[in-house]
Amino acid sequence: MLGGYWGAMAYVADAARERGIEVVFVLPHDPPVIPPRGRGLVSIDTGMDFKGRSVILVRSSDALAALGGESGTMLEVLMAYSMGIPSVVLRSGMPSDTLERLGSGGGRVDSRDGPAISFVDTPEELARKSLEAARHGRQI
Structure with missing residues (x-):
């Protein structure tokens, strides 16, 4: 599934x-590019804006793989964390890298018992994890 x-x-x-x-695109209204x-x-x-579409995308996922991005990617990673959905973030030099500095470390943003956010350095690690x-x- 892709956004x-x-x-x-x-x-x-x-x-x-x-x-x-098979690829499933969960689209916001008026996407910048129409998928093939x-x-x-x-x-x-979805007929929703980008943030609304993200709820459907994340909620429908067994795990979230983030290739790096800006506020939308960060929103999706934090949403997955709060829903107990495992997420893995590729360190990319983009703003989403700052998620690693949140909370008490170790991929924990707060006191939830669910899966921590994982951070990796290569696309291969991202896929595997x-x-x-x-x-x-x-896990929640």
Whole structure:
């Protein structure tokens, strides 16, 4: 599941499609880029703004993989954390890297017992840890 078809999400979608992996786009109203159509591609037009769409995207996820981003990415990571959904963030030099400095450290933002936010240095680690987290599922 992806929140759209622009930026890094387009690269992920294209790579998944080349490998025969189904891609579901959870779109905000008036997305900046319309995703391609075709076999294995599903677009859900939520009719919501970006923040509203993020609730559906995160709530529907077994785990969240964040490639790095700005406030929208940060919102999704914190939302996943609060919902007990494991999240993994790629250190990218983008504002989302600052999430690592929140709270008491160790990926804990507050006193919740759910999964901590994990931070990794490579896309390969992001993929591996995200899949592993998805297998374990939600913890709240």
